[in-house]
Amino acid sequence: MGFKAANQQVYLYGGHVTSWKNDHGEELLFVSSKAIFKPPKAIRGGIPICFPQFSNHGPLEQHGFARNRFWSIDTDPPPFPTNSSTKAFVDLILKPSEEDLKIWPHSFEFRLRVTLGPGGDLMLTSSIRNTNVEGKPFTFTFAYHTYFSVSDISEVRVEGLETLDYLDNLKNKEQLTEQGLVWNPWDKKAKAMADFGDDEYKHMLCMETAAVEKAITLKPGEEWRGRQELSAVPSSYCSGQLDPQRVLQSS
Ligand SMILES: O=P(O)(O)OC[C@H]1O[C@H](O)[C@H](O)[C@@H](O)[C@@H]1O
16 A cells, blocks of 8 residues: 655555655665565565564564554544644554464554655654553553665765663663664675575665564553654764754653
8 A cells, every 4th residue: 555745655555655755756665575475474574563562672572563464554643633734644554463462462553644745754653552351551661663765885884873761682681871772784694685685785774663672561541652754864964963852752
């Protein structure tokens, strides 16, 4: 399924955004040529939604089950606020199946709103509501596992994360500072991955907007929202202009 705003376009598969093109028709997201589009296997690329568990931070399968499910489209979604000029969006809904409830016994409704802004910005808003009727709270971690397409990984620099704390997965989740939470499998791991081309690590970079360090707890009836906004700007714009504290405060 896809939709357009001006010359930009977005494609989705299940609850995955698999393509985001700018107005020159250039693809901004990476999807592996070997990606498998068949649930329950997660798609290697695009923007998988990690829920209700990020990575292996808990007893569930890696990154939770939401990325491996088909979502339904809300054909009558709540409107945007009247002062918003945004019109191009789709709402996808995920509710747990009987099977999901066996592995994670919590009723929820997850609304993923995918929006193309007037300038081609891609916005993903996740609204997760606890719909348990018998008064039970639940706790989750979450991430947008965004795979960006890059022409040459050796020419890429990630700015703005230097002062932040991060948990190093390769050092038993030790908390460290002054690095980016950034994922690329690099050459050896790329060869070991069946759904990833041997040289494709040169053309991707994962930046994950996440709620991991402090898990989110929702009581029945409560809702949590997490938004990721992506804009493509000329490379000359970026250097030194992104202040991580400002980004964190405005989000
Ligand atoms: O292979 P996947 O389950 O899609 O996970 C891909 C990657 O996701 C995260 O970024 C983790 O930090 C990595 O350790 C993991 O390899």
